[in-house]
Amino acid sequence: xxxxxxxxALEERAIVVGWSNPRVRADSTRLRDLTLVRLFRRExxxxxxxxxxxxxxxxxxxxEEIARIALDAAPPAGVQVQGGTVSVxxxxxxxxxRRYVYVTTAEDATGRSSSPSERLVVTFLAGPAAxxxxxxxxxxxxxxxxxxxPGSFLDGAPMTGELRYVVLRGAGNxxxxxxxxxxxxxxxxxxxxxxxxxxxxxxxxxxxxDPAGMARGPASxxxxxxxxxxxxxxxxxxxxAIPASGSVRLAWNASPEEDVALYxxxxxxxxxxxxxxxxxxxxxTLYTDxxxxxxxxxxxxxxxxxxxxxxxxxxxxxxxSVTVP
Numbered sequence: 001x002x003x004x005x006x007x008x009a010l011e012e013r014a015i016v017v018g019w020s021n022p023r024v025r026a027d028s029t030r031l032r033d034l035t036l037v038r039l040f041r042r043e044x045x046x047x048x049x050x051x052x053x054x055x056x057x058x059x060x061x062x063x064e065e066i067a068r069i070a071l072d073a074a075p076p077a078g079v080q081v082q083g084g085t086v087s088v089x090x091x092x093x094x095x096x097x098r099r100y101v102y103v104t105t106a107e108d109a110t111g112r113s114s115s116p117s118e119r120l121v122v123t124f125l126a127g128p129a130a131x132x133x134x135x136x137x138x139x140x141x142x143x144x145x146x147x148x149x150p151g152s153f154l155d156g157a158p159m160t161g162e163l164r165y166v167v168l169r170g171a172g173n174x175x176x177x178x179x180x181x182x183x184x185x186x187x188x189x190x191x192x193x194x195x196x197x198x199x200x201x202x203x204x205x206x207x208x209x210d211p212a213g214m215a216r217g218p219a220s221x222x223x224x225x226x227x228x229x230x231x232x233x234x235x236x237x238x239x240x241a242i243p244a245s246g247s248v249r250l251a252w253n254a255s256p257e258e259d260v261a262l263y264x265x266x267x268x269x270x271x272x273x274x275x276x277x278x279x280x281x282x283x284x285t286l287y288t289d290x291x292x293x294x295x296x297x298x299x300x301x302x303x304x305x306x307x308x309x310x311x312x313x314x315x316x317x318x319x320x321s322v323t324v325p
Contacts, residue, residue, distance in 0.1 A: 131205075259307045
């Protein structure tokens with residue numbers, strides 16, 4: 001049996017053709033020794049009647065062989081083999097606006113070839129140029145992206161019709177991969193669920209949507225951004241102060257967030273402004289202030305600070321006032 005499930009995608013200046021290799025022979029018995037698959041191409045003018053694909057020896061009459069893939073060897077450049085599927089990136093000798101017809105054949109270990117597959121007819125549309133002015137604004141576990149639509153297609157023609165976009169993301173210097181499940185229509189996108197304090201890069205590809213098919217253009221220049229934690233913890237609660245001779249002992253209820261790193265203790269004398277006088281580790285909700293003088297009145301408050309690279313500080317706890325005996 002010939003390969004089946006022929007399909008194609010237009011990527012920048014290439015046509016990526018894929019298919020599934022056969023698993024059975026023409027008599028429905030299992031094919032155990034598939035060794036070679038071939039891809040053939042024919043160029044036709046738009047509107048012309050497709051030429052039938054007829055096998056003559058190991059050739060297909062009227063078609064040019066553009067890929068020969070031995071399944072027991074490393075695939076050649078531009079070819080990917082994954083299990084029983086194959087894809088070939090065809091970029092040589094193509095012209096925008098022309099129609100290309102593809103067929104495949106398969107051979108077993110004895111050199112017996114299948115008949116040609118069903119014809120795959122592809123109109124080679126020019127994809128859009130790359131989007132421009134891509135900008136990224138970091139937020140808390142998210143980054144907001146915006147960009148400008150391209151003004152022309154890759155063949156130089158001015159932009160017309162519908163465009164959509166694919167957003168690509170990579171962590172650090174890693175490869176870029178799509179994060180939009182399907183192309184989107186907007187020129188803005190918010191990428192959520194990111195790790196704070198991790199560097200990421202983004203790029204955007206424009207996709208031409210045409211009755212004849214879809215064509216994806218090149219990626220924009222990449223931009224980088226690092227999401228940051230901007231959400232402060234909840235303030236500590238139920239702060240109490242117990243004065244004693246030469247000291248004031250403070251205690252409070254912890255903030256509920258798991259990312260609390262420190263508590264900051266603030267003190268003011270009389271009606272004066274609060275000043276930070278100490279910090280304690282998150283597991284400590286007690287503090288004794290020994291820098292006090294008898295007969296003076298002090299006010300206290302406590303805040304929580306998280307583990308963000310630039311720590312976020314909570315609002316102050318309730319305020320307490322005591323006079324040192």
